[in-house]
Amino acid sequence: MQADHSREIREMQQRHGREIADKDTRHKQEISFLKTVIARAAAWFPYFREMLRIENLCRLVGFDERQTATLVKGKPLEYAGELYSEEHGRKFTTEKAGFQAVSYTHLTLPTKRIV
DSSP states (O other), rough: OHHHHHHHHHHHHHHHHHHHHHHHHHHHHHHHHHHHHHHHHHHHHHTTTHHHHHHHHHHTTTOOOOHHHHHTOOEEEEEEEEEEEETTEEOOOEEEEEOOOOOOOSSOSSSSOOO
16 A cells, blocks of 8 residues: 555656646747747837837836836826836836937937027
8 A cells, every 4th residue: 555655656746747847848939939029020120129128117117008008109108106216226206297218319409509
């Protein structure tokens, strides 16, 4: 009886080990596939990586999904509430602050002073 129990436990442990190895293999395949998809998207859409960086920054400071989507699209956003500053390591309260993600590569400065 003891021997049967020990054998069953060994078999169960071996089965569990195989299942874990299979899941790990599938997980690595999925990660590889997703990395390929991201690389293709970045090649096809030059601003893709920048948009992901902007999205990450928006979430870090405290914008919700809707606000983040607005900023990633390059649209202006008026915000009132608390935002986190990684530089200062704390939250700040703001009222009616305007935000917009812009690309400096397309920003041109006027050559003449407009009066």
